[in-house]
Amino acid sequence: MSTTVEEHAATVAALLAPALAAVADPSRAEMVPLTPAGPAHGRVLAADVRSPLPVPPFANSQMDGYAVRSADIAAATGSRPVRLPIGRARAAGDAADVHELGTATPVMTGAAIPAGADAVVQIEAADPPRFLGIGAAGGDPSAGVAFSTPVAPGTFIREAGSDVTAGQLLLTAGTRLGPAQLATLAAVGLTTARVRPRLRVLLVSTGHELRAPGETLGSGQIHDANTASLAASLIDTGAEVACAAAPDDAEALLAVIAAHPEADLLITTGGVSAGAFEVVRDALASRGVSFGHVAMQPGGPQGAGMLRRDELAPLPVVAFPGNPVSALLSFEMFLRPPLRRAAGLRDQREVRWLPLAHAIESPQGKHQIRRGMLRDDGSVSVGAPGSHLLHDYARSTVLVHVPAGIAALPAGAEVEVWRIDE
Structure with a gap:
């Protein structure tokens, strides 16, 4: 008698629950480096992260323009502009230093605001609307720069800590580290993060007919597509994947499994139907794994259960059919939702x-x-x-x-x- 898709999905979810709960165990957390394109991308935080410093760490200019003391141009009008001598220019990365009162300090976007200035007038609002004596614009800076309108204190200044204050909670435990999250950690100078361990999955494709891509095919042989499709699918859920292959020999399959005692989950493809050489069924049915049929097409033959192992804790096993589409659809229906849910990802397709x-x-x-x-x-x-x-x-x-x-x-x-x- 066949089980329904919903019944088998519930069976698999219950089977995986202990292993997925263990992944969230704080005692198994790992410290990983936050290097560009490094191992932290896609990982899930195991602990809250607080900022060790404010961002930005200093007041800086939001615009290319002139840093001024607002009181110096408070009386400026269109008919009676205020002209100020030009001070030393500050580019992004220059030390803040001190703003000379009664002057206009050229500042570029991101440059530190010199002490004594309290506002920035964007270059387009100055007369002339370009930097004199700097770059290709040329011009004589001795003539100074004129302002025709007053400016409020704080205009176009990003204050220190306006994005993040020192000690502020940046990211909470359970957050997946994507581009924006990694950028936030980099912006406060962090080089490592404590993350949850990944589910360690052993993926075994079975079948005497299988050959790895690149190998020459003999009569009756095919290239193994299941390892490629399911390994990529598992990585997409945040899992760590070890891949192996086994022929249609029960002892050989058991040896492959025994060689990976660290696995949290075993996934197999092939060998679960009613043929004469069903290696997964033959090797695992007497060791706690059940096999049957789900009322689904394609992907009817399925297996699931806790594999009894000598001197090791039982290992959850999910066994898929060997046809590539059947295996991929089986993953889609039964494994993708609980694995992505445990990783803090959206578990359902649109x-x-x-x-x-x-x-x-x-x-x-x-x-x-x-x-x-x-x-x-x-x-x-x-x-x-x-x-x-x-x-x-x-x-x-x-x-x-x-x-x-x-x-x-x-x-x-x-x-x-x-x-x-x-």
Whole structure:
């Protein structure tokens, strides 16, 4: 008797719950460097992070212009502008130094405001509207610069600590480190972060017929696509992945598993159906892993359970079929949601209800998942259902769901659609 998609998803979620909870255990937290393109990207903070310093660390100019004391040009009008001598220019990175009262100090964007100045007049509002004696603009700075309107204190000045104050909570535990988060940590000078450990997944593709990409194929052999697709899918959830292959030999498969005692989760592909050489079923069925059929097409044969191991804690196992589309859809339905949820990521695809561009048929007793393409008119065109059509999957933009109990749908019927081109 088949189980439903929902029932098997619940089984897998319950199976993974202890391992995913352990990933959040503070005692397993790791310190990683915050180097550009380094190992921190995509990791999840295990502890709150507070800023060791204010950002910006000093008052600086928001504009290219002149730093002034607002009182010096308080009487400026269009008919009676105030002209000030020009002081020494400050570029970003120069020391702040001191602003000479009664002068206008040229400051570039990001430059420290010299002590004594309390406002910046943007260069476009000055007369002339360019820097005299600096760069290609030329001009004689001895003539000074005129201002025709007063300026309020604080104008175009970024005050010290206006973005972040010293000691302020920057990021909370559970935050995933993306580009903006990493930039925030870099801006306060941090070089390391304490992060949650990643789920350690052992991914084993089984089958005597499999050869790695690049190897020469003999008669009856195919290249292994499952390792590529599932490893990338797992990395997308924040997992750490070790990849291995095993032939159709139970002892060889058990040896591969034994060689990775650190794994938190075992995922296998192939060897779970009703054939004569079902290596995963043969090796693991007597050790705590159950095998059966889910009312889903493609991806019906499935396995799940806690693998009993000598002198080691039981290992959660999720066993997928070997056909590439079946394996990838099985991951989509049963593993992607709980793994992404545990990593603090959005666990559900964008869901829409769209009309079919053409009629389709479906096995009435199964939840069918078809690959499809969004059309310019807002309808969805559905591809063939074959579990070997990986290239068709690669070109698809959506997954189309036809629930169990439906044998056919006409053109124009609305179907549940998951976006996979995000």
